[in-house]
Amino acid sequence: MCGRLHLRRTSGTRRTAVLGSAGALVAATLIAGAVTAPTANADVKGTATATAAGSGKDREARGAALAAQRAAKAGIDWRDCPADWGLEKPIQCGWVTVPLDYAKPNGKKIKLAVDRIGSTGSKDERQGALVYNPGGPGASGLRFPRRVVTKSKLWEKTAKAYDFVGFEPRGVGHSAPVSCVDPQEFVKAPKLDPVPDSEADKRAQRKLAAEYADGCQERSGDLLPHMTTLNTARDLDVIRAALGEKKLNFLGVSYGTYLGAVYSTLYPTHVRRMVFDSVVNPRTDKIWYEVNLDQDVAFEKRLIDWMEWVAKNDAAFHLGDTYDKVRAQWDKLRATAKKEPLDGVVGPAELHSYFQNAPYYDSYWVEIATNWSKYVAGDPKPLVEAASPDMADTAGNIAQENGNAVYTAVECADAKWPRSWKKWDRDNTRIHKTSPFFTWGNAWMNLPCATWSSKQQRPLEIRTHKGLPKTLIVQSTRDAATPYPGAVELHKRLKGSRLVTEKDAGSHGITNIANPCLNDRVDNYLLTGELDASDVTCGPHATPKP
Numbered sequence: 001m002c003g004r005l006h007l008r009r010t011s012g013t014r015r016t017a018v019l020g021s022a023g024a025l026v027a028a029t030l031i032a033g034a035v036t037a038p039t040a041n042a043d044v045k046g047t048a049t050a051t052a053a054g055s056g057k058d059r060e061a062r063g064a065a066l067a068a069q070r071a072a073k074a075g076i077d078w079r080d081c082p083a084d085w086g087l088e089k090p091i092q093c094g095w096v097t098v099p100l101d102y103a104k105p106n107g108k109k110i111k112l113a114v115d116r117i118g119s120t121g122s123k124d125e126r127q128g129a130l131v132y133n134p135g136g137p138g139a140s141g142l143r144f145p146r147r148v149v150t151k152s153k154l155w156e157k158t159a160k161a162y163d164f165v166g167f168e169p170r171g172v173g174h175s176a177p178v179s180c181v182d183p184q185e186f187v188k189a190p191k192l193d194p195v196p197d198s199e200a201d202k203r204a205q206r207k208l209a210a211e212y213a214d215g216c217q218e219r220s221g222d223l224l225p226h227m228t229t230l231n232t233a234r235d236l237d238v239i240r241a242a243l244g245e246k247k248l249n250f251l252g253v254s255y256g257t258y259l260g261a262v263y264s265t266l267y268p269t270h271v272r273r274m275v276f277d278s279v280v281n282p283r284t285d286k287i288w289y290e291v292n293l294d295q296d297v298a299f300e301k302r303l304i305d306w307m308e309w310v311a312k313n314d315a316a317f318h319l320g321d322t323y324d325k326v327r328a329q330w331d332k333l334r335a336t337a338k339k340e341p342l343d344g345v346v347g348p349a350e351l352h353s354y355f356q357n358a359p360y361y362d363s364y365w366v367e368i369a370t371n372w373s374k375y376v377a378g379d380p381k382p383l384v385e386a387a388s389p390d391m392a393d394t395a396g397n398i399a400q401e402n403g404n405a406v407y408t409a410v411e412c413a414d415a416k417w418p419r420s421w422k423k424w425d426r427d428n429t430r431i432h433k434t435s436p437f438f439t440w441g442n443a444w445m446n447l448p449c450a451t452w453s454s455k456q457q458r459p460l461e462i463r464t465h466k467g468l469p470k471t472l473i474v475q476s477t478r479d480a481a482t483p484y485p486g487a488v489e490l491h492k493r494l495k496g497s498r499l500v501t502e503k504d505a506g507s508h509g510i511t512n513i514a515n516p517c518l519n520d521r522v523d524n525y526l527l528t529g530e531l532d533a534s535d536v537t538c539g540p541h542a543t544p545k546p
Helices: 059-074 153-161 183-187 199-220 229-242 255-266 289-312 323-339 348-355 362-376 381-387 394-414 421-434 439-451 485-493 516-528
Strands: 040-042 048-050 092-099 109-117 128-133 162-167 248-254 271-279 472-476 498-502 536-538
Touching: 059 092, 059 229, 092 229, 109 229, 128 229, 128 255, 153 162, 153 516, 183 394, 199 394, 199 439, 229 248, 229 255, 229 394, 248 255, 255 271, 255 485, 271 485, 271 516, 289 323, 289 362, 289 421, 289 439, 323 348, 323 362, 348 381, 348 439, 362 381, 394 439, 421 439, 472 485, 472 516, 485 498, 498 516, 516 536
Parallel strands: 128 162, 128 248, 248 271, 271 472, 472 498, 498 536
Antiparallel strands: 040 048, 092 109, 109 162
């Protein structure tokens, strides 16, 4: 989607500015990539039947079935995780081998990093493995088992029934990582202001986007044609087989919902339980260009929600007691940083990258408002530290560059993007008039797709196929990264699904937020497979307090 379906959180409390060399905003979790390709239904034993229109044979489907059979036989050699992965015992790590190209299952192979922690309940309580994808594309799921290690109350019941399994999708982290630019150059600040003042500014950003696309081809060209959501869905089925699971239990957040939707279309009879949290609109005409434009509008609405909250808490933040006053403070801060970057490093791009965490997650509301308040009061250090890159954090910078590269590679490969700059310019100029916060930064982040030299496919038509069981969709109405209509659209397409709506809330990724109305239904579905008789509307989770 926009620059990523989700914003992605960096480790620790310090945030690094994440504008790529394309000048695009990139923070936190990303949205998803699109899919393309002939569909294939496969039975539990892994025999795939091609259903592609006009095709009697589906080489990818047959290759995926063969890879799954091999993985089921090989299993996973679970061992203690490497020390530098940051995954403590009793979490175990391993590898699953998949073809780079499923049409050539005997050709080049890549290894995918996976981890797990065993279920905490009795043998009789265990229901198998629950596999997780946090979004992106470009985000690692390896920290999922830590929800058990850290004794997360929200996941206590589910952890009794399931092994928690995370993985790094192809291209991500340790799984044949892709790269588009030197990581230290990628995080270097200040970047160009994402909001153009002139045609010359636009030309400069277009040049950076084209150079970024060329860099992806130069550094990772052999991987790019295969960096599709469709292939990641096939990888997911191979992981299922390697785990020894006849059917998949899956929790997907943000881009992970699109991955799950693609999987459910390709492998309906392989699904046991599936939860979609914060949903990417799966319409083929939305993936991915239009999805990002929708996101721009939703981000502006959620930014206003946050600024209104800041105004209501003026006694704590002293940034203005009305929305207009708070917005004026933002405009002033932005103008100051544009004239002279804060501490020589934090310009408008870095401010946008940091502040966009507030529309993404209300768990950031207090932190960002507090740092901003201190800046206005004469102490710029907390804001500067939070919004500037840490050039000494080479491992973190490698991870950030990789995340952005995967995001770009998947979105560009999944769908055909407009090649005409006039269309990009017209659409983003129009939307910027009413949604100025996120629009141009998002455009620059995605613009490499306009000059992408590797193959671009057509998105897969998401729909219910025979054998797909009941699924659960959860969504907040004011989600900025994945606007609410996406959940409604997926609900229509997946027959037997149930939609649980968190009304008047807007955080992204709500299964990990305390709201009993929502949490209890997620638990009940994963534990029993049962859903409410009709769709459910929950009230919002607790609003943050200063």
